Amino acid sequence: MKNKMFKRIVACACTLTMVGTLMVGCSSSDDSSDSSTDTDTSADASADDSSSDSTEGQYAGVTVSVLMQQTRYYDGFVAMVDKLEEEEGIILDIQVVEDSNMDSVLQMQINSGEAPDIIDYNIPNIYGIVDPTEYLADLSDESWVENLIAPEVITYDDGNIYGFPLQSSSGVSGIVYNKDIFEEYGIEIPTTSAEFDAVCDQLLAEDITPVLVASDSWVPQIWMSSGYALAVGSEEECVSISDAVFSNQASLTDFPELIDVVDTYLGMFSSGYVNDDYLTISYDSVLEEIYYGEGAMMMGTSSILASIESLFEDANLGIFNIPFDYNEDDMLISQQFTIGFAATKDSENLEVVKYIFELWSTPEYLDLWFADQSGFPAFEGVDGGEINQDVIDLYDSYAETGNLVGEMNNYWTDIESLFSSTLWIYYLDAPGKGMTGEEMLAAFQEDITKYLTEMQFDGF
Amino acid sequence: MNRKLDRKSYPMYLAIPALTFYTFFIIVPFGLSAVLSLTDWNITRMYEPVFRGLYNYFEIFSDATFIRAIQNTLIFALCSTTLKTIFGLLLALGLYKASKLNNVLRTIFYVPCVLSTLIIGVLFTSILAKSGLLNNLLESVGLASLTMNWLGYYGSALACVIFIEGWMWSGFNMFIFIAGMQAIPVDYYEFARIEGASAWNQFKNITIPLLMPSFTVTVTLGITGGLKVFDLIYVLTGGGPGYDTQVVSTYVYSSFGLGFLGESAAASVILSIIVVVISFSLNRFFTKREVEM
Numbered sequence: 001m002k003n004k005m006f007k008r009i010v011a012c013a014c015t016l017t018m019v020g021t022l023m024v025g026c027s028s029s030d031d032s033s034d035s036s037t038d039t040d041t042s043a044d045a046s047a048d049d050s051s052s053d054s055t056e057g058q059y060a061g062v063t064v065s066v067l068m069q070q071t072r073y074y075d076g077f078v079a080m081v082d083k084l085e086e087e088e089g090i091i092l093d094i095q096v097v098e099d100s101n102m103d104s105v106l107q108m109q110i111n112s113g114e115a116p117d118i119i120d121y122n123i124p125n126i127y128g129i130v131d132p133t134e135y136l137a138d139l140s141d142e143s144w145v146e147n148l149i150a151p152e153v154i155t156y157d158d159g160n161i162y163g164f165p166l167q168s169s170s171g172v173s174g175i176v177y178n179k180d181i182f183e184e185y186g187i188e189i190p191t192t193s194a195e196f197d198a199v200c201d202q203l204l205a206e207d208i209t210p211v212l213v214a215s216d217s218w219v220p221q222i223w224m225s226s227g228y229a230l231a232v233g234s235e236e237e238c239v240s241i242s243d244a245v246f247s248n249q250a251s252l253t254d255f256p257e258l259i260d261v262v263d264t265y266l267g268m269f270s271s272g273y274v275n276d277d278y279l280t281i282s283y284d285s286v287l288e289e290i291y292y293g294e295g296a297m298m299m300g301t302s303s304i305l306a307s308i309e310s311l312f313e314d315a316n317l318g319i320f321n322i323p324f325d326y327n328e329d330d331m332l333i334s335q336q337f338t339i340g341f342a343a344t345k346d347s348e349n350l351e352v353v354k355y356i357f358e359l360w361s362t363p364e365y366l367d368l369w370f371a372d373q374s375g376f377p378a379f380e381g382v383d384g385g386e387i388n389q390d391v392i393d394l395y396d397s398y399a400e401t402g403n404l405v406g407e408m409n410n411y412w413t414d415i416e417s418l419f420s421s422t423l424w425i426y427y428l429d430a431p432g433k434g435m436t437g438e439e440m441l442a443a444f445q446e447d448i449t450k451y452l453t454e455m456q457f458d459g460f
Numbered sequence: 461m462n463r464k465l466d467r468k469s470y471p472m473y474l475a476i477p478a479l480t481f482y483t484f485f486i487i488v489p490f491g492l493s494a495v496l497s498l499t500d501w502n503i504t505r506m507y508e509p510v511f512r513g514l515y516n517y518f519e520i521f522s523d524a525t526f527i528r529a530i531q532n533t534l535i536f537a538l539c540s541t542t543l544k545t546i547f548g549l550l551l552a553l554g555l556y557k558a559s560k561l562n563n564v565l566r567t568i569f570y571v572p573c574v575l576s577t578l579i580i581g582v583l584f585t586s587i588l589a590k591s592g593l594l595n596n597l598l599e600s601v602g603l604a605s606l607t608m609n610w611l612g613y614y615g616s617a618l619a620c621v622i623f624i625e626g627w628m629w630s631g632f633n634m635f636i637f638i639a640g641m642q643a644i645p646v647d648y649y650e651f652a653r654i655e656g657a658s659a660w661n662q663f664k665n666i667t668i669p670l671l672m673p674s675f676t677v678t679v680t681l682g683i684t685g686g687l688k689v690f691d692l693i694y695v696l697t698g699g700g701p702g703y704d705t706q707v708v709s710t711y712v713y714s715s716f717g718l719g720f721l722g723e724s725a726a727a728s729v730i731l732s733i734i735v736v737v738i739s740f741s742l743n744r745f746f747t748k749r750e751v752e753m
Contacts, residue, residue, distance in 0.1 A: 104714060280589060280590065280611050417719065
C-alpha cells in the first residue's frame with residue numbers, strides 16, 4: 001500500500017515538473033536572448049571585458065534588438081556598434097536576415113507582436129510596409145532633426161518623422177560599369193538603345209558578360225523602378241499614374257510606357273546579354289564579377305558603386321545614365337530615399353533607442369559609416385567620404401538642367417508590401433517563362449487589386 | 461493477460477502533461493485557425509475580423525500558386541519519403557552487422573540529420589551553384605554537357621531539394637531499420653537456410669514482413685515531415701525560381717507576411733487536414749500489414 005502511495009506521489013511530482021518545464025520553456029525570452037531566423041550576431045564579441053567595465057553611459061548594460069538586412073551589415077556600421085558598446089556599454093543584439101526575406105520577417109515579427117527595437121530599412125519606403133502612426137515611434141521632436149540636410153525625404157504624409165536617416169539621398173541610379181574593360185576594348189559610353197545593344201554585342205564577342213543581374217530580387221527591380229519614372233518623365237506623371245492605379249481608375253497595362261520599360265528589360269535576356277545564372281547568383285558574387293571583369297555592367301545605383309569600391313579599393317568603376325530610348329527627355333533618377341532605421345513605438349527600450357540615434361547623428365559615429373561607404377550624409381558636419389567622380393559629374397550635369405526625377409517606388413509606397421513577395425519575383429521569373437511586359441504587368445495588377453481590396457482602399 | 465496487467469500499471473493521469481501540451485499547443489491553435497480562416501482577419505483589422513464564410517478557401521483554391529504549392533508538397537513528401545526509406549533500408553542492410561568500421565560508418569551516415577538546415581542550405585547552395593562543386597566535378601570527369609544551374613530550373617531545383625532531404629534523413633531511418641532487424645529472431649533465418657531458401661527469399665519473406673513496424677514508423681514520419689516541409693525550401697530555393705518550388709508551408713508564410721491572416725489560416729487548415737488524412741491512412745495501411753513475431 002505504501003509502495004503504491006509512493007508511486008502516486010512520484011508520478012504527480014513528475015507530472016508537475018514536466019508541465020512546469022514546458023511552461024517555462026515556452027515563455028518569452030528576455031531581452032538579451034532574442035531569437036533569430038538567419039544569422040544572429042551580437043556586438044558583445046567585439047568588446048573586451050575591460051572596455052565594458054570602464055563604460056559609464058546612462059544605459060550601460062542594456063541590450064537593444066535590431067533587425068537588419070544582410071547587405072546593410074557594413075563594416076562601418078559594425079564600427080558604430082562597437083563604439084557604442086565600448087563608450088556607452090549599450091549592446092546591440094543584431095538579427096541579420098537575407099535581403100529578400102526582410103519584408104516577410106519584418107511583417108511577421110510586427111504581426112505577431114515581436115517587433116525588434118530598431119528596424120533597418122529604407123526611409124521613407126518603410127512607411128509603405130508598416131503603418132508608421134501605429135507601429136513606429138514619432139521622432140519629430142528629437143534634437144538631431146534640426147541638423148538634417150533633407151528632412152523632407154523622411155517626412156511622412158502627416159508631417160511627422162518616423163525614421164532616423166543616415167543619408168540625405170542615396171545618390172543616383174544608372175549603369176555601373178567596369179572602366180578597365182571599356183578602355184581595353186575601346187568602348188564608348190552608349191547614349192541610345194541601339195548603341196547599348198552594339199556595346200553588348202561587342203562584349204559578347206569578347207566573351208564577357210555584358211550585363212550582370214543578381215538573384216537578390218531588390219537588384220533587378222532598380223532597373224524597372226528607375227525605368228518607369230524615366231519613361232513617364234516627371235514627378236507629376238508618376239503621381240498621376242500611381243493615383244489612378246491605386247484608386248482603381250486605371251490598370252498598369254493602360255500605360256504603354258510602363259510596358260515598354262519591362263519589354264526593354266526582357267529583351268536583354270532574350271538577346272543573351274544577361275548572365276545565365278541570374279536566378280541563383282548572389283548580389284555579392286555579382287559585385288565580385290564586375291570587379292574581376294567577368295561582367296562589364298550592371299543596372300545599379302551610386303550606393304552599389306560605393307559598395308564595390310569599399311570591397312575592392314583598386315576598383316576602376318564608373319556610372320552612366322540609363323541610355324534606353326524610353327528615356328526620351330534625358331532624365332536622371334535621383335534616389336529620394338535613405339538607408340536608415342526606425343524605432344518600434346511600443347518598445348520598452350524606446351528611450352535607449354532615441355539616445356542611440358542621437359549619438360549616431362554626430363560626426364563621431366556617422367563618419368565611421370561613411371568611411372566605409374561614401375555618400376551623402378544626412379547631417380551637417382558629417383564627412384561623406386570620397387565620392388566617385390562619375391557620380392558627382394552625373395548628378396551635377398543633370399542638377400543644372402533640373403532633369404531629375406525620383407524612382408517609381410517612391411510613389412508606390414501603398415503597395416510596398418507586394419514588392420518582394422510578387423512584383424520583384426516577376427522580374428526574375430518573367431524572362432525564363434517567356435512573359436511579355438504586358439503579361440507581367442497584368443499579373444501584378446491582379447495582385448494589386450487583391451491587396452488593395454483586402455486592405456479596403458477607396459475604389460476597391 | 462500480461463498486456464492487461466501492463467496497462468493497469470500505468471495510471472491515466474500520467475498522460476496529463478502530454479494531453480495538456482497537445483491541447484494548448486495543437487488543438488486550441490488549430491481550432492482558432494479554423495475559426496479565423498472563416499473571417500477577413502488581416503493586419504489592418506487585427507481586432508475586428510468579420511465573418512466571410514468560405515471566401516478565403518475559394519480564394520486560395522483559385523490561386524494557381526497555391527495549387528502548385530499543394531502539388532509540390534505532395535511530390536516532395538512522396539519522393540523524399542521513398543528516397544529516405546529505400547536508402548535507409550539499404551544502409552541498414554549494409555551496416556547491420558556490428559563491427560568497428562560499421563559503427564563509424566553508421567555515425568557518418570547519421571550526422572546529416574543533426575546538422576542545422578541553415579548550414580545544409582548554405583553548403584548545398586554553393587555546391588549546386590553554376591560554378592559550384594558539382595558542376596566542376598562533372599566537368600573534370602568529362603561530363604560538362606550535364607552541368608547546369610541546378611537551382612535555377614523547376615525540375616532540377618525540386619529534385620535537388622528532394623535529394624538533399626533524402627540524404628539528410630536516410631541515416632535516421634537506417635537506425636530504425638537496424639533496430640527492427642535486431643529484433644528479428646536469428647532462428648527464422650537458420651530455419652530458412654536449412655530449408656534451402658535463398659538470400660533474396662529470406663529477405664523477401666522474413667526480413668521485409670517482420671520489418672513492417674519499422675516501415676510504419678519511417679513512412680509515417682517521412683510523409684508527415686515531408687508535407688510540413690518549410691526550412692529546406694526556404695533556405696535553398698526560397699520557393700523559386702518564381703513560385704515554382706513553393707510548398708504549402710511557404711505559401712502560408714508569405715501570405716501571413718503580406719498581412720492576409722485569414723487566408724493564411726485557411727491555407728494552414730488545409731495543410732493540417734492533408735497531413736492528418738494522409739498520415740492516418742498510411743499508418744493504418746502499414747499497421748494492417750504488420751505481423752507478430
